[in-house]
Amino acid sequence: MIETRQARYFVAVAEELHFGRAAERLQMSQPPLSQAIKQLERQLGCELLYRTQRSVALSPAGVAFLDQCRALIRQAEDAETAVRHAATGRGGRLRLGAVASAFSWPLPFVLERFHAAAPDIEIRTQEIDTHEAAAGLLDRTLDWAIVRQTAPVRGTKAASLFVDRFVAALPARHPAAGTDVPLDLADLAGDTWVWLHRRIAPDYHDAMAAMCRTAGFSPIPAHWARSVTSQIAMVECGLGVTVVPAAAAVVRPAVRFRPFSHGTATIELTAMTRSGPEPLVQQLTALATHLTASRPPSPA
Numbered sequence: 001m002i003e004t005r006q007a008r009y010f011v012a013v014a015e016e017l018h019f020g021r022a023a024e025r026l027q028m029s030q031p032p033l034s035q036a037i038k039q040l041e042r043q044l045g046c047e048l049l050y051r052t053q054r055s056v057a058l059s060p061a062g063v064a065f066l067d068q069c070r071a072l073i074r075q076a077e078d079a080e081t082a083v084r085h086a087a088t089g090r091g092g093r094l095r096l097g098a099v100a101s102a103f104s105w106p107l108p109f110v111l112e113r114f115h116a117a118a119p120d121i122e123i124r125t126q127e128i129d130t131h132e133a134a135a136g137l138l139d140r141t142l143d144w145a146i147v148r149q150t151a152p153v154r155g156t157k158a159a160s161l162f163v164d165r166f167v168a169a170l171p172a173r174h175p176a177a178g179t180d181v182p183l184d185l186a187d188l189a190g191d192t193w194v195w196l197h198r199r200i201a202p203d204y205h206d207a208m209a210a211m212c213r214t215a216g217f218s219p220i221p222a223h224w225a226r227s228v229t230s231q232i233a234m235v236e237c238g239l240g241v242t243v244v245p246a247a248a249a250v251v252r253p254a255v256r257f258r259p260f261s262h263g264t265a266t267i268e269l270t271a272m273t274r275s276g277p278e279p280l281v282q283q284l285t286a287l288a289t290h291l292t293a294s295r296p297p298s299p300a
Helices: 003-015 017-025 030-044 060-088 107-117 130-138 202-212 228-236 281-292
Strands: 050-051 056-057 092-098 122-128 144-148 156-171 193-194 222-226 242-245 255-256 265-276
Touching: 003 017, 003 030, 003 060, 017 030, 092 107, 092 130, 092 281, 107 122, 107 281, 130 144, 130 156, 130 202, 130 265, 144 281, 156 202, 156 228, 156 281, 193 202, 193 228, 193 242, 202 265, 222 228, 228 242, 228 255, 265 281
Parallel strands: 092 122, 092 144, 193 222
Antiparallel strands: 050 056, 144 265, 156 242, 156 255, 156 265
16 A cells, blocks of 8 residues: 555655655655655556656656545645644635636735635645636545636536736837727737637637637737736747736736727636535635625736
């Protein structure tokens, strides 16, 4: 039977892909860690890692084992937390996932107010892509998620937090960046574009594409991002133009955000939960819904 200690050792090596860094992370010396991993491989009867003098890589068995080790560690942590909370009669834990831009708005003030109302609740957060939310909720690695608009998935439900409009994100040196006059999207047809992979956020991607089609063109992407935040960062590097939700338009010295004169598509920011959310999750959703309605994002 695999012990939690062994799982922690393997996860550290698998994530670092370097025994020295993994040992430092675990606050132990490298030789005992190497021996522990070798013993684990003998115990399982298979090779978990491919080792050379210069590199460490996961074997197919190691990839599968990594997911199981992470689950084992989560279960052990949950058991410890449950016992501690049962002994004290208070507390709990919520695992939250959110798209990168939500960490700028609205998560900061939602979590601040939630912590003030429920200081004994332990919050654990992670950045996710929109398409990862449903799976995380259903396998219970997540309890609550903030994502861009997404199609419903059986076993989950979504509450709209905010309906946002797209704005243009332009490098500061762009010819159209120096005026506050609303922009015609068609004027960007010939520009170099930063785009978002459809598998990351299908509804978000489709809304971007529909906007451009309505304006009479289909951009040919030159640069690909995995989040709204990285879209804006690529624009900041001067790589091209893009469109982003207005709520994500945080002030950056090298980026100019411009509203559109007409035909702007919208995109929802939603809170996703399991279909039968726990009371704490319901409380968090209600708070987030109230706060986003009463305190919309500030314009860039």
